Amino acid sequence: MAEQDNSNLAVPALGSSAAYQLANVTKSAPQFDSLTPRWITRLFDWKGLETGIYRLNKVQEGDTPLDILCSTGDTSNITEGFVDYSTSPREYVLNSISTIINVNTRVSDIYSSPFNQIQEQLRLAIESIKERQESQLINSDDYGLLKNAAASQRIQTRNGAPTPDDLDELISKVWKEPSYFLAHPRAIAAIGRECTRRGVPPQTVQLFGAHFLTWRGIPIIPTDKLFVDGHKNPKGQAGKTNILLVRTGENKQGVLGLYQTGLPGEQSRGLSVRFTGIDKQGIGSYLLSLYCSVAILADDAIGVLEDVDVGNYYDYE
Structure with missing residues (x-):
């Protein structure tokens, strides 16, 4: 009696689509492509x-960076006065x-x-x-x-x-x-x-x-x-x-x-x-x-x- 050749017959096996249903899927958190290091x-x-509110007070300066004293007189070559402030400082809200x-x-x-x-x-x-x-x-x-x-x-x-x-x-x-x-x-x-x-x-x-x-x-x-x-x-x-x-x-x-x-x-x-x-x-x-x-x-x-x-x-x- 001749022996049957089974070499070309497909071997039954569990398919990947079915196996996928039992598998645990490892998930990532949502990734945000637009994020930067900031x-x-x-x-x-x-x-x-x-x-x-932040008020930015500034010195009222003169014509030069060193010209800040508001003079009230000159006594023995010593300038007397005060350093004035801006009366309308910017406020940041x-x-x-x-x-x-x-x-x-x-x-x-x-x-x-x-x-x-x-x-x-x-x-x-x-x-x-x-x-x-x-x-x-x-x-x-x-x-x-x-x-x-x-x-x-x-x-x-x-x-x-x-x-x-x-x-x-x-x-x-x-x-x-x-x-x-x-x-x-x-x-x-x-x-x-x-x-x-x-x-x-x-x-x-x-x-x-x-x-x-x-x-x-x-x-x-x-x-x-x-x-x-x-x-x-x-x-x-x-x-x-x-x-x-x-x-x-x-x-x-x-x-x-x-x-x-x-x-x-x-x-x-x-x-x-x-x-x-x-x-x-x-x-x-x-x-x-x-x-x-x-x-x-x-x-x-x-x-x-x-x-x-x-x-x-x-x-x-």
Whole structure:
């Protein structure tokens, strides 16, 4: 009797689609592509306010920096008088960045393992608010660094691309203990190209466990909140942006971040989270509010290099 050949017959086995139904899936928390390190809020000096208002008192100066005494007479070559103050100082009122997060209680009750749905919603909303805060610190018409820098502290690039000469001139505007440059990552790449082209490649320094390029020992901090042609995430084509040089700290008459203290439901500096209740449809609501502003204590605390050409990615391939 001939023996049967089974070599070409498929062997029955459990399929992957069916097996998948019994498998545990390891899940990540929601990833937020737009998040950034937000170096600016880490580098600022911050001052807490009791009432949400900061009055920036200034000396009423004369024609020269040394001409500040209001003389009342000259007795034996000794000038007598007093140092006068401005009678109309600027007041900064804290800006509010707020949002409301709604979560269906049925969803949070049933679908909160392994990640708590309410906590994840609040975490992502807080991250979004803090990204908005950093953008406002630079771009707010009311108090942002870019819009409120003095006209005398603004300079133009010589040839479009940011050169060592441009950076040196910016330092000459903020020469009293400058703290750091702020620039879009593409502007920093352009700085590296131009400096290397001239044979003076930038050195690096380590801060917060990260490495930054420097110029004249001053760190160059990246932020995508200094837009290129008005966009946060521009494509590779050429565009224009600005580079800032900042001096920080109240004792240095620099830039000072402001926030509200003692908030109900305070989660972090100037940020509160408050549960506002559940409606008849079972929707729970949470109010998130962040109060902040920034004061430029002296005109020479910030300088702006304008019309910086970041170049075209494809020109350097």
